[in-house]
Amino acid sequence: MSSSKPAWSERELPVFFRKWRTEWKDEGLSPDNYLDFEGGLRFVLAAAWLFCPETVEYRGCVFLKENFTQGTADDWFTNLEDDRRRIELVVNHVELWSIFSNTPLADSDQLGEELPQLALALGECWQGVLSARYPDREVTVEVSDEEDGSYGPTVTFWTSPTVSAFG
Template structure:
């Protein structure tokens, strides 16, 4: 498995966007223009939940609210003991292939090839949002792309108390 700290400073524009910009014969158009022309507001509003997720605290941990099920988390605590970081990591694990089950990822738009970039962007957003939301915790975001292709790009996070909070 390859894993990186989220950092999306050198990004490549998606293939579908480059094609769209060429069709408009205006290479100065940016991603914001695409969102405006293609009615993207609905998608951006929905994506806000993905990039700035609601969270819930339970048993001293932080979990993604839309993925949280008390019985599942309790089961992970039973299996992993009191290893809160591992419980959070497993419970907060998001596989992007599963997020986009109804989107063809092997088409000419190369969307499946764009998912690793999306994972890095998502991880970077989570790092900032969760760090601001939980200043008394150290937030670790993990972004990975399974080399064997079994899970595809994934994002997760776990927390730990900062030293100043434990004093």
């Protein structure tokens, strides 16, 4: 999977959910039901920071607050010769494998195989949130899955000033 515009249009219910629904013998159960039955509110509240991240503006760029330190950003400005697009791409890069490093991804629930769908959902959320938050900027969210499997599903973004047709 490789995509520059996130689009999560062909959703498949995760394996763990389908198993859970079968165990309850009720194919009408929805993901909302799962969250309620399994005490998911705590997880959803924590996930809000992932899907609606805090951001900071610095030197004409927008950065994920969790990834940002002024010293590191300044180093990237030097190393990448003030190329704001590339700097934002690097600093805002999120590898889903890293977020879930304590979760077994190769178990019978096939959670590792679900990560590309999560990356697309995350990308769509970031696109909407960041576009609304920064209406004077064009926001580009990139969702990818490395061909060699070195990073797994990743999400990043960069911004640029919106160009008006009227100058």
